[in-house]
Amino acid sequence: MSEFEPKIVAFVCNWCTYAGADLTGTSRIKYATNVRIVRFPCTGRIDYMLLTKAFASGADGIIVSGCHPNDCHYTSGNFHARRRWMVFKKLCDFMGIDTRRIVFSWVSAAEGVKWADIVNTTVEEVRKLGPYESYHKLSTQDILA
Amino acid sequence: MEDIKKLARELLADNKVQLVLGFENGTANRVRPAFFTTPEAVDKLIYNEFCIQNIALYLKKDICQHAASLAITANPNVVRSILQLAAENQIKEEKIKIIGITHEGKCVGLLDFKAAEEFSKTQPKGLKDEDKALIEKIQAMSLEEKFDYWVEAFSPCIKCYACRASCPMCYCGKCNVESNNPQWIPVAPHKYGNMEWHMMRAMHLAGRCINCGECNRSCPVDIPLNILSYMLSDFVLEEFESEAGLSAVFTPALSSYTMVDKENFIK
Ligand code: SF4
């Protein structure tokens, strides 16, 4: 029981990845149960602060996923998001936030298999990295210090 | 300095502007920003090497917003700020007369936006060698070292928000840090709250920061927070060929996109 099970939070868009994850289920594809999916209208709505909140609340890894380019339900939400992710990733790298724990992906409503694959590989990678102790400590013990 | 005064006096005397925003002598050998509304008052206007505060900040305050027209003594940082504010639809060219001043303190006369754009290109931005050195030093660190460096660097932060209050680009009426439902940024200045506050500040200024360094100068505990914005400015320039403060007609990098933005990091 003492073996480390990574907690993964997935922020996904309603139109593609959420439907894709649904397809994974209805296709009876088995995948890691470590993931908690949070549904958003669009990747453009996924504020980077949500990612830090997830880490602060105990997540060890994060998946952010939405429609492939040109498939956005709102035309350009994912294009705006893509830029923001680039900048956010750069900032995290500079500030020492572990971006190996943040996985960005495009998963369409037809890609149930890809979703299972993304989740499984993320879980395995984060399992290797171990719990995200430094950030968890920052948001718990360090508050009292 | 006399040519700056003469310009300001004339603008007011000819009713070209309602007020002039500049500096005057304060107490204890300090200079302070001041508003001049009559030609006579301009006697007190000064400009010297201590007038480094980025007074473009006041353009978004009520007194300037309510003035029909105004002039401002503008060093290169102020000019950049004005152009960026114009690009973000915060100020109109008709309303503002820019009295351009170089880094060396030389008055270059009145600048319209086109001339201001040319001026900005010739004046180096406020990035100092020590800032560059610090960015490089941090970039060379390991992940853990970086994290520890910033946690430590932010630890004296008292969340006074002077950095926000002094930044000409931080003009939102209601800032996310004031949001308490949901509370994005913890109120207390503990290590965690400080980390997220600075992360948010840097993100909101990415592609908009004009690198004046005012945030750092105004910080009572000398946190090198401007480094975060500088580093992102460099990144945005490199990745998106976009630089804030050079043009009055400009869409900030994070308000736009191209079809060919990099996505080698996306699975
Ligand atoms: S973030 Fe700092 S350097 Fe950038 S515009 Fe604001 S005050 Fe100036």
Ligand code: SF4
């Ligand atoms: S000015 Fe300095 S102490 Fe005040 S909130 Fe900004 S970084 Fe913190």
